[in-house]
Amino acid sequence: MEDKSWMTSGAGHPRRWPILAVLVVSLLVVVLDNTVLNIALPTIQKDLDASQSELVWAVDSYILVFASLLFTWGILGDKYGRKKVLIIGRAPFGPASAACAFAASPAMLIAFRSIMGVGGAAVLPTTLAIITVIFPPHERGRAIGMWAGAVGAAVALGPVLGGILLEHPEWSSWLTGNDWGSVFLINVPIVAVGLFFIVRIVPETRNPHPRKLDIMGLVISATGLVLFVYGIIEASSTRDWLAPSVVIPGTIGLIIIAVFLWLESRSDHASFDVSLFKNRGYSVALTAVSLAFFSMSGITFTLPFYLQVLRGYSVLQAGLMFLPFAVGQLLAAPRSAAMVKRFGYKAVMTVGLGMVALSTLALARVPIDAPLWALILVFFVFGMGMGNVIAPGSTVLQNVLPLARAGAGSAVQNTVRQVAGALGVAIIGTILANQYAANLNSVIDKAPADLLAQAAAKGIDPSESIIAANGLLTAAEAQGAPAAVIEPLRTGAFEAFLSAAHLTSLISMIGIVIAGLVVFFLLPKITPPERGEAAVGAPATDPADALVKEEVSRYAQEVAEELDGPEGSAKA
Numbered sequence: 201m202e203d204k205s206w207m208t209s210g211a212g213h214p215r216r217w218p219i220l221a222v223l224v225v226s227l228l229v230v231v232l233d234n235t236v237l238n239i240a241l242p243t244i245q246k247d248l249d250a251s252q253s254e255l256v257w258a259v260d261s262y263i264l265v266f267a268s269l270l271f272t273w274g275i276l277g278d279k280y281g282r283k284k285v286l287i288i289g290r291a292p293f294g295p296a297s298a299a300c301a302f303a304a305s306p307a308m309l310i311a312f313r314s315i316m317g318v319g320g321a322a323v324l325p326t327t328l329a330i331i332t333v334i335f336p337p338h339e340r341g342r343a344i345g346m347w348a349g350a351v352g353a354a355v356a357l358g359p360v361l362g363g364i365l366l367e368h369p370e371w372s373s374w375l376t377g378n379d380w381g382s383v384f385l386i387n388v389p390i391v392a393v394g395l396f397f398i399v400r401i402v403p404e405t406r407n408p409h410p411r412k413l414d415i416m417g418l419v420i421s422a423t424g425l426v427l428f429v430y431g432i433i434e435a436s437s438t439r440d441w442l443a444p445s446v447v448i449p450g451t452i453g454l455i456i457i458a459v460f461l462w463l464e465s466r467s468d469h470a471s472f473d474v475s476l477f478k479n480r481g482y483s484v485a486l487t488a489v490s491l492a493f494f495s496m497s498g499i500t501f502t503l504p505f506y507l508q509v510l511r512g513y514s515v516l517q518a519g520l521m522f523l524p525f526a527v528g529q530l531l532a533a534p535r536s537a538a539m540v541k542r543f544g545y546k547a548v549m550t551v552g553l554g555m556v557a558l559s560t561l562a563l564a565r566v567p568i569d570a571p572l573w574a575l576i577l578v579f580f581v582f583g584m585g586m587g588n589v590i591a592p593g594s595t596v597l598q599n600v601l602p603l604a605r606a607g608a609g610s611a612v613q614n615t616v617r618q619v620a621g622a623l624g625v626a627i628i629g630t631i632l633a634n635q636y637a638a639n640l641n642s643v644i645d646k647a648p649a650d651l652l653a654q655a656a657a658k659g660i661d662p663s664e665s666i667i668a669a670n671g672l673l674t675a676a677e678a679q680g681a682p683a684a685v686i687e688p689l690r691t692g693a694f695e696a697f698l699s700a701a702h703l704t705s706l707i708s709m710i711g712i713v714i715a716g717l718v719v720f721f722l723l724p725k726i727t728p729p730e731r732g733e734a735a736v737g738a739p740a741t742d743p744a745d746a747l748v749k750e751e752v753s754r755y756a757q758e759v760a761e762e763l764d765g766p767e768g769s770a771k772a
Contacts, residue, residue, distance in 0.1 A: 213334035219402055220335075220343055223327040224350040226286065226394040229293070229387050230320040231354035232361065233262070236383045239362035239504050239519050243380045244309070245667050253438070254306040256629050259501070260433040260622055261310045265317030266324075267618035268425040272418045274325040274612070279413060282326045282333075283404040287395065289322020294391035301372070301381035324614045328594070333405045341537035341595045348591035349533025353526040359504065360526070361386065363519020414467065420460045428453030429619060432626040441630070476612070481596055484723045486613055488549055489593040490620035491715035492586060495560060495708040497621035498628030499582075502701050509666050510568050510694050524576045528583020533591040540592050546723045552588025553716035555581050557709050564705035568698060589715075596726060628704045635703055637663040639696035647689055651676055666697040 213219060237244075241255050250258070277285040296315035303309035328347060335343045362383050365371065369379035376385070431450025435441045465474040477483050500522075507518035532552075539548045559582035566575070597613045640663050644652070655662060655672050662669035670693065677686045 212336040212339060213403060215401060216334045216339075216343070220331060220346060222394065222397040222402060223330060224347065225390070226290070226323055226398060227327050227347070227350060228354050229390040229394065230323045231351050232358045233297070233316065233320070233384075233387060236358040236362040236365075236386070238500055239359040239515055240366060240380045240383045241504060242508050242667055243366055243515065245665070246671070247378050247380065248303070248306050248309070250306040251664060254310070256625065257310050257433065258306065258313060259625060260429075262313040262317040262320065263618055263622045263625070264426065264429045264433060265314045266321045267429050267615055267622060268422050269318060269321035270325055270615040270618060271421055271425075271612060273322040274329065274614075275414075275418060277322075277326050277329060278407045281404045281406045282330050283398065283402050285322050286326045286330075286398055286402070289319045289326070290391055290395050290398075291319065292316070293319030293323075294388050297384045297387035297391070301376045301378075301384040328614070330402065330405060334403065337599065340599065341540060341592070342534065344595045345534045345537045345591035348536075348594050349530050349587055351590065353529045357522070357526045359500075359519040359522040361519070363514070363516035366519075367514060367516035414464075417460060417464060417467065420456060420463070424453045424456030424460055425615070425619070426453070428457060429622050432619075432622050435626050435630055480722060480724050481726050484718055485545075485549075485593040485596040486616055488553065488715045488719050488723075489590055489597070489613065490616050491711045492553070492556060492589045492593075493617045494620040494624040494627075495556060495712050496586060497624030498704060498708050499560065499563065501625050501629060502632060502704060505666055505697070506701055509670050510698060521575060521579065524580035525583035525586075528580045528585075529587040532584045532587025536588050536591040537595070539588070540595075545592050545596060545726050546719060548588050548592050549723070550716055550720045552585045552592075553712055553719060555585030556589065557585075557712040557716060559585060560705050560709035560712060564702045564709060566702075568694060599726075624708075628708065631707065632700050632704050633665070635700035636666065636697050639699050640669070640693060643689060643692035643696060646692070648685060651681070651685075651689075662693070666693060669693040 237259060241258075244250060244258070245255055248254075273285055273289060292315055296312050296319065299312040300309055300316070303312060328344070331343050331347055332340060365382040365386065366380060369382065372382035372385055373379055375381070427449040431446050431448075431453060434443070434449070435446045438446060440446065461474055503521075504518055507513045507521055508515065511518075513521070536548060536552075559578050562574075562578045566578070594613065644662060651672070654676065658672075660668055660672050662672055670690065673686050673690050673693070677683070
């Protein structure tokens with residue numbers, strides 16, 4: 201029988217640091233998958249002849265399912281066991297990843313990405329919930345900092361890994377029949393290794409007094425989130441926020457979510473504690489982290505096109521450009537706990553948001569031929585800033601929760617973050633596409649009639665994406681079109697895209713500035729916990745300690761009953 205005395209000793213689980221390493225590996229594959237895909241988007245677009253809207257859906261179909269089920273999986277983990285949910289969630293992820301590698305059409309890719317979202321949704325809140333339970337309060341900030349650093353680093357390392365894999369497509373092309381399948385196949389061994397160690401060393405934890413399962417609440421919340429996120433994604437596909445396919449599902453989704461929150465506030469077995477939002481620290485931290493994710497998601501969606509098309513970098517070179525971002529995250533996030541103890545949550549998060557704002561402002565001014573060192577510096581500062589926002593923000597969010605509700609609390613913050621990420625891709629993607637198309641009109645007017653006729657015959661719309669425009673011009677150049685005609689058009693198309701990208705960076709910066717102002721003026725003073733203490737600002741009478749003690753007592757009683765039984769008596 202597993203010794204559970206660690207739950208009441210205040211020292212944390214004796215193997216908590218190796219367990220953290222396993223949980224981080226489990227998390228990496230979920231987060232890596234998104235950004236690995238981002239760097240592969242130009243290659244996939246060419247190979248599958250995908251439209252810009254189909255590319256957005258390839259990214260957001262995963263997010264749609266992922267964000268919609270985060271809360272459900274978190275509740276199920278609290279009730280039935282977080283380790284069980286972590287194992288069950290990984291089951292569809294590996295096979296669906298393998299299926300994505302063999303997708304022969306954008307529709308197939310979108311469908312299998314959705315299935316991946318089912319499994320991925322179980323991993324993110326569960327890992328954070330387990331970390332919250334197995335670490336004592338005085339170490340929790342550092343542990344969550346490492347968790348958050350891994351999240352941020354994975355966002356940045358995804359393009360690096362994707363670049364390495366896509367630079368040498370022969371590694372998998374013989375099997376998949378395409379040059380990009382490896383970005384999905386890489387998930388399979390990572391899932392397998394992670395699953396092995398989860399079974400071996402991760403302890404089971406749950407709410408010892410689980411509430412009655414609020415099935416209706418879970419169904420209503422998932423339905424509302426699906427419709428709302430669908431409307432967001434559809435907006436990026438149609439480029440029209442007032443289209444019926446956007447307004448109708450988005451509005452209905454918001455109404456359903458509002459009804460869900462109203463019902464939960466009056467339920468005696470609510471899945472979601474609405475009163476959490478009355479805690480100013482919780483609300484402010486959630487706002488800051490969400491706006492940071494909004495900014496990061498939009499920028500990481502745009503940058504691969506700037507690096508690969510406008511700068512002419514290979515997929516590997518473009519991927520390596522995200523390495524400074526990862527380094528910044530890895531340096532800042534784990535150390536943020538020490539910085540918080542010295543300067544406080546408000547100071548660390550405000551400075552972090554300021555660094556992100558400066559980075560997005562720099563990206564709003566970056567020319568096509570910006571010096572390499574300048575890009576590296578901007579990406580590094582961006583990563584440092586994010587590390588000083590996400591890690592302390594996540595710590596605040598988890599420390600105000602009772603341990604027994606760690607899964608539900610983690611699911612809430614991750615759901616809001618993922619919705620913010622989807623909004624980032626959708627809003628930034630929509631603005632980018634619309635502004636690029638508007639900017640390109642003057643370029644198209646100067647294009648030779650035969651070139652436009654050629655594009656129309658092939659069903660190519662240069663205003664659809666910079667990939668389409670550049671591909672058309674490259675093909676015309678290969679067919680003998682004079683450089684004197686092609687190069688001015690290519691320069692005009694690049695400038696049209698860059699101007700649109702500058703606008704999206706400014707919008708991201710505005711979001712970050714708002715987050716910084718909210719943190720600076722509204723975040724209350726929260727004292728980080730010392731050894732043997734809970735965080736000031738956490739519920740003083742919340743039965744976290746009592747609940748875990750009762751879990752241990754119940755466990756001891758079950759052992760005693762087993763020993764008193766026939767088999768136990770015989771053994772005695």
